[in-house]
Every structure is written in structure tokens, then in C-alpha cells.
Amino acid sequence: MGGKYKLIILRHGRSEWNEKNLFTGWVDVPLNDEGRKEAVQAGKLLKQEGWLPDLLYTSLLRRAIVTANLALDEADRLWIPVKRHWALNERHYGGLQGLNKAEAAEKNGEEQVHLWRRSYDVRPPPTSEDYRKLEDDGRYSSQGISVPPTECLKDVLERVLPYWKSDIVSDLKSGKTVLIAAHGNSLRALMKDLEGISDKDIPGVEIPTGVPILYELDDDLKGKGRHLG
Numbered sequence: 001m002g003g004k005y006k007l008i009i010l011r012h013g014r015s016e017w018n019e020k021n022l023f024t025g026w027v028d029v030p031l032n033d034e035g036r037k038e039a040v041q042a043g044k045l046l047k048q049e050g051w052l053p054d055l056l057y058t059s060l061l062r063r064a065i066v067t068a069n070l071a072l073d074e075a076d077r078l079w080i081p082v083k084r085h086w087a088l089n090e091r092h093y094g095g096l097q098g099l100n101k102a103e104a105a106e107k108n109g110e111e112q113v114h115l116w117r118r119s120y121d122v123r124p125p126p127t128s129e130d131y132r133k134l135e136d137d138g139r140y141s142s143q144g145i146s147v148p149p150t151e152c153l154k155d156v157l158e159r160v161l162p163y164w165k166s167d168i169v170s171d172l173k174s175g176k177t178v179l180i181a182a183h184g185n186s187l188r189a190l191m192k193d194l195e196g197i198s199d200k201d202i203p204g205v206e207i208p209t210g211v212p213i214l215y216e217l218d219d220d221l222k223g224k225g226r227h228l229g
């Protein structure tokens, strides 16, 4: 690695709904014990590697926020400034939120569920009534954020990249090591841009929970991630 700008991306540790194999999206579920342990281990690895973040970015969801706090506490970097933004939220899984992934595959077919989970531009069905009340959640209503009815990866990329370019890039270019604690699909969207992954290849990309991925980005903000641990 020989780039100039140091970026760490970290998918949240396993959550209670990951454990139950439920589609989560914007539902604000906590980490489970394993996920908390993964977060602490991530902090240990960052400290051992000497990759100490100067600034933290998170989504508005507790599984990412708590993962970052546990990791930073372990790395003795809990004191760094933090910026939180909805653009880093997990992809909204629409009407699939709360459903079991295996049951969804039985009902709709493996192929269809794989398309909903991993394709670039196939959206899951829109939000069910159960989750429409997310729109009243203070973290969105207070900022006038309209909660999407569903999202494909392309939709996520179209909200992540503008925020990456308007906010995160300038912090990187000021010489800060930046940690982004977020989600499997919001980070896949960013990784697609950083590593120049094609629409065809992105369905094959998985981001493990709780594993820091290190980038030394070049002047064009491109690079190849290195998994820690």
C-alpha cells in the first residue's frame, strides 16, 4: 500500500437481527454479544497496527455507533470528533425489513432474494405499513429526511457518494485518518467507488462484520482495501 490518504471502513459487529437472520435495513437494532466482542477486537487490531483514527463518521443507527464506540474505546481513541449522517445508513430493505431471509427465499426463490440482497439495481418491494412509522423517528423528522420506501445498491451509492465527496474527502485531504463505521451495503456502495468494482462484479462482494478494512488512497481517492485480522 503506498497511497496518501488513510481511510478505515468498519461494518458494525453482528446484531441481534443478524443472529436471527432477519432483514434489518433502517430498523435500529442493537449488537449481540458476539458483535460487541468483534467491535472490541477491531479496536485492538487498529491499535496494534498503529492505524489510529483522528475523526469518526457513523450512520444514525446504533449498531454502527456502538461498534465505533467500543472499537475506539479499546484503541484509546474514544475522544476523537464524530460526524453522524443518514447517508451512511444501511440500505433500506423496504417490505423485507423484519422478514426472515431463509423464509423469504422459500417464498420468493433463492435467486430473487439474492437479487434483492446483492444486485446493483433491483429494489426489494416497498416498505410494509409496520415500518412506515420510521418516518416519525426524531432522527429523520427533525432533519426533514424523507425515509425511502425501499432501496437498491444504486440508490445507496447515489446518497453515499455525494456525502463522501462533500464531507469525508476534505477531512481525508486535510491529513486526518478517517474511520467510517457503517453497514454492509452502504460500505459496499463506497467500496465500489474506491476500488472501481463493476456493476457486474459488485454482487459478489461481501463485507464481514467487525473487520477493519484499511485504505491508503491515491490522489484520485482510489485504492485496494486491506482486511485486518
Ligand SMILES: O=C(O)[C@H](O)COP(=O)(O)O
Binding pocket: 022, 023, 024, 025, 090, 093, 117, 183, 184, 185
Ligand atoms: O440490513 C440487513 O439485513 C443486514 O445488515 C445486511 O443484510 P444483507 O447482508 O442481506 O444485505
